[in-house]
Amino acid sequence: GMESWRQSLALEPSAVNHRNLGKALWKRQGKLEEGRAQYERAIALAPGDHRLYVDLCDIMTDLCVAPAEKLSLLQSAPHHGRIDARLAAVLVEMKAWDEAIAVLQNMQFDPYEGERGTRPAYYEAYLGRAEQRHHHGDLAGALRDLEQAMQYPRNVGVGKSYFAQDARACYWAGVVADEMGDSDKARRYYEEGAAIRPWPQQDPASPREGYHPEARYYKGLCLQKLG
Numbered sequence: 001g002m003e004s005w006r007q008s009l010a011l012e013p014s015a016v017n018h019r020n021l022g023k024a025l026w027k028r029q030g031k032l033e034e035g036r037a038q039y040e041r042a043i044a045l046a047p048g049d050h051r052l053y054v055d056l057c058d059i060m061t062d063l064c065v066a067p068a069e070k071l072s073l074l075q076s077a078p079h080h081g082r083i084d085a086r087l088a089a090v091l092v093e094m095k096a097w098d099e100a101i102a103v104l105q106n107m108q109f110d111p112y113e114g115e116r117g118t119r120p121a122y123y124e125a126y127l128g129r130a131e132q133r134h135h136h137g138d139l140a141g142a143l144r145d146l147e148q149a150m151q152y153p154r155n156v157g158v159g160k161s162y163f164a165q166d167a168r169a170c171y172w173a174g175v176v177a178d179e180m181g182d183s184d185k186a187r188r189y190y191e192e193g194a195a196i197r198p199w200p201q202q203d204p205a206s207p208r209e210g211y212h213p214e215a216r217y218y219k220g221l222c223l224q225k226l227g
Contacts, residue, residue, distance in 0.1 A: 015046035193222035
C-alpha cells in the first residue's frame with residue numbers, strides 16, 4: 001500500500017495520499033519525522049481539512065515538540081471541536097489556565113472514536129487555576145474552580161463515568177473549605193473523594209488514558225481526613 005501511494009504521488013499531488021502515507025509511516029513504522037513531513041505536504045494541498053491538523057498535532061506530541069510550536073499549528077487550523085480539544089490541552093501544558101478555560105467554555109466537542117483528551121484537559125485547567133488562586137490567597141476563587149473541575153459540562157462531550165477519578169479535586173476542595181471555616185462542606189468533599197471506584201485490575205504503572213494512579217493517593221488522603 002505504501003509503495004502504491006508513493007507511485008501515485010509521483011504522478012500527481014494528492015492530500016489524501018500524503019495523509020495515507022504519513023499515517024502509515026507514523027502508526028505502522030514509527031517514522032515520526034517522515035510522517036510529519038507527509039502531513040505538512042497534505043496540509044499545504046488541503047488547508048481546510050481539520051483532520052490533517054489533528055493528526056499532525058498528535059505526531060508532534062509523540063515527537064515531544066515544544067508546546068508553542070503545536071500552539072502555532074492549531075491556531076492556523078480551521079475551527080472544529082477536535083482542534084479546540086487539542087488547543088485546550090496545549091494551553092494546559094503551557095500552564096495558560098485562563099486561556100485554556102476560555103477555549104473549553106466556548107467549544108462544542110462531539111465525541112469521536114478514540115478521543116479521550118477533552119476531559120483531562122478540562123480537569124487539569126481548573127485544578128491548575130485553583131492552585132494558582134490558592135497560592136495568591138483567593139480561597140473563594142480556588143474553591144469555585146475546584147468545584148467546577150468536578151463538573152461534566154455537556155459542551156465538553158464527556159459524561160461522568162462510574163469510575164470517575166476526581167479525588168484530587170475533592171481533596172483540595174475539602175482543604176480549601178476547611179480553610180474557609182466550612183467544616184460541613186469540607187467533610188462532604190472528603191466523603192466524595194473517599195468514595196471513588198478504582199478500575200478493576202488496573203496496573204498503576206499503565207493507567208487507562210485519563211485515569212491516574214494519583215486518584216488513589218488522594219482517595220487515601222480523604223480517608224485520613226475522615227479518620
